[in-house]
Amino acid sequence: MTEECEDLSQSQNHLGRNLLVLAGIFLLMLVLNHLMPLHRDDYDYSLIWMTTEHITSAQDTVYSAYRHYLLHGGRMFTVLCLNFFLWLGKFAFDIANALMFTALVVLLYFHARRSVEWRQEPLILAVTGLFAWLSFPHFGEVAVWKSGSTVYLWSAVPVALFLLPYNITLAKGQASLRSWAILPMFLLGIIAGWSVENLAVTVVGLTFGISWYLRRQGKMAGWMPAGAFGSLLGLIGLVGAPGNFVRYDDQGAGKGIFAHIGNQFAGNGEMLLYILPLVLLLLCAWRIYKLELAEKKGLVIDRAPLQFSWRQWALLGVILLLVVSYFNGSFVAWTVRDILYAVVMVPLGLTKPKTIDHFDNLFKGFDEMAIYWLTIFFVYALVKKQLGLTSPVIKMLAQKVSAREVWQAFPAVRYAGCMLALALINNFVMIAAPTFPARATFSSVAMIIIAAVAVLREPLIRGYFAAHGHKVLMAGAWGLALFTLSASMLVTYTMQQENDARIAMVQEAAAKGEPIAYMEPIAMKNRALRHVFFVDFDNGVTKDGLCKYYGIKDIKVNTDKEKHR
Incomplete structure (x- = not known):
């Protein structure tokens, strides 16, 4: 009886912490949304599409979305949401958008757990929120700005909700919903398929593939193909819009296959810059898995206590100098800029106004990107050292433990690997599009976040980090979070x-x-x-x-x- 009371008390304590984490995420997003004014396309969407008439009624929001469908693009669901909330007013939109982002964090966490139970891991929930904050490319454009967030964030939430029963069913080996869910899943499937082009194609392929696989296993429930067919209808509505052909004629005319292939390198390359913390954490986790298997084979790893070398102290000093510079006019960036201008640009004759303008633009984000990258690699180097992952040890692990052994030994590795592959496929679908901006990788980054959280919450990985890198990781996470939060608030204000x-x-x-x-x-x-x-x-x-x-x-x-x- 005493143990049951202790378990209940601990569960309630974790629930309170989870709610506190979610309240913090919601309030952060609410403040950012409140400070973000109407901007760019928001003014166009506040008018009946391609007219000068303001939207003044619910009927106008539907009519404007219909005109947009005919004249510009097929994203009817997201445009309808945008029009509706622009009509309701900015404050209503601010609340709705903050709720959407909070809901996405919860859904990513559910997918990482492959369960809707969420009371036990407030720290992992907070980590999921931090990953979402740091890793989504062009965050302000896809999660705060109204016209951008309704396209990417507001598409990702119903898709993540729609795919969750499929994911849980695969994990548990039995249907997670009953027959009553046939109609709701069909309708939600239409919304999920009527989202963003590459994500919609991925959703259709994934749901039909899972339904077929479970049918062969004799475990398919009626809601599975119902949802898949709903998503197919949504995709047809999305790509079949007359407005898509109008826009493609404007943006895609004259672009050959090599331009589309080049878009893949550009889009995936920029995404990689944003997900760098996830990549390095997954790399550390991969090596921890290898360490575990190697130690079972008798390999002994010596782990030296954490000590800063003079180089690391110097790097920390540079990071702090850049932080001071960032909040005081970016004097480091402009000093570097002026030196390079005098030493390189002038001697080479690169002084045309347009060239100088591009050169200046490069240094407008110099301090913030330098702080971000240097902090990440600084923390990574320290964590590697604490884990005992020296160059000789890494080479030894490569010889003693194969990738296949790791893949077969750990279910979390297989799940994360599938999510990473799905993210790459989701990006590859963009090869059909005339352009591939980094913001279009939003849904792929969501999948990579799921993979990272799924690995980090595994007891083996958490145990290794808790024993050998917990303080460094916490300091790095707090440092990056505080810097980006304070900088974002200041700049947005x-x-x-x-x-x-x-x-x-x-x-x-x-x-x-x-x-x-x-x-x-x-x-x-x-x-x-x-x-x-x-x-x-x-x-x-x-x-x-x-x-x-x-x-x-x-x-x-x-x-x-x-x-x-």
Whole structure:
């Protein structure tokens, strides 16, 4: 009886911590969404599509989505959500978007567990949230900005919910839902298939493949093919939209197969920069699995106590200097920029205004990316040292333990490997698209997060890290989280103030009947690892939507960059 009471108390304690983690994630996203103003495409979607009429009713939201379907693209579900919440107002959208992100973190955690039980692991739930915060490419564009988040975040949530019963069924070997779920899964399948093009194709292939596999095992339930056929109908609705052909004619004309292949390298390459912490953690975990098998064969690993060398102290000093620089005008970045300009650019004659503009743009994110990469590799080197993974040991492990042995010995490795393969396939589907921006890897990164969390929550991996790298990992995680959070809040707040001042100028020009609004460029270009998405008012997309929304003809921004750098 006493043990049962202790278990109940511990379960309630974990539940409270889980709720605290989720409340923290929700509040963070709510603040970011509150600070993020309407921007770029948001103004176009606040109007009935390709008109100058403002959306003023629920009927207008449906009509606008219908026009968008005919004239621009097939993402009817996400566009309808965007139109509806833009009509309801910004605060309603802020709450809904924060809830969506919180729900995605929970769903990723469920997929990693392959279960909907979530009381026992508040730390792993927090790690899932941290991975989502750090790893989604162009976070501000895909999870905060309204027009972007409804496409990527709002597609990922119903898809993750839809696929969860399939995943749990595979894990448990028996149907996770009963016959009552046939109609709900069919309808949810339509929404999942009517999401984002590459994700929709992956969903259709995955659900039909799982249904076929379980049918051969004699374990298929009726909701499985129902959901698969629903997703197929959604995919047909998505790719069959007349607007897709209109947009493809604009974006894809003249692009051959080599351009599409090149897009794969660009998109996957940029994704790799964002998921670097996950890649290095998975690499450490892979070697831990090898260590475990090698030690069973009698190999003894010597693990030296953690001691900083002078090089590591120097690197830590550089990181701290960059942090100070970041919050004080990025003086390190601009010093490096000026030195390279004088020593390299001028002697080579690379002084054309457009070249200098691209060169300057490279250094606008120098401090933040340097902090991010240096911190990650700094922590990785320390953790490797604590685990005893020296170069000779790594070579010895490669000789004594084969990859096949690791694959066969650990179910978590097989599951993570399948998720990584699925992520690559999901990205490869984008070869059919005329462009492959990094934001389109959102759903693949979600799969990679699932793989990483599934491995990290395994007792063997958690035990090794707890014994040999826990403090370093915690310090690194807190350091990156605090830096990116504070930087994002500061930059987003500054951008909000800058935006509000310039919107006031546009409104004033419109009220006076002046056709053109004049303004200075926004001085702050810092984007905090792309957790902030903002483009100045002279950008074509931003300017066109604003002009239509406020009823003026043009916006003129002073482009004297050297003056405002």
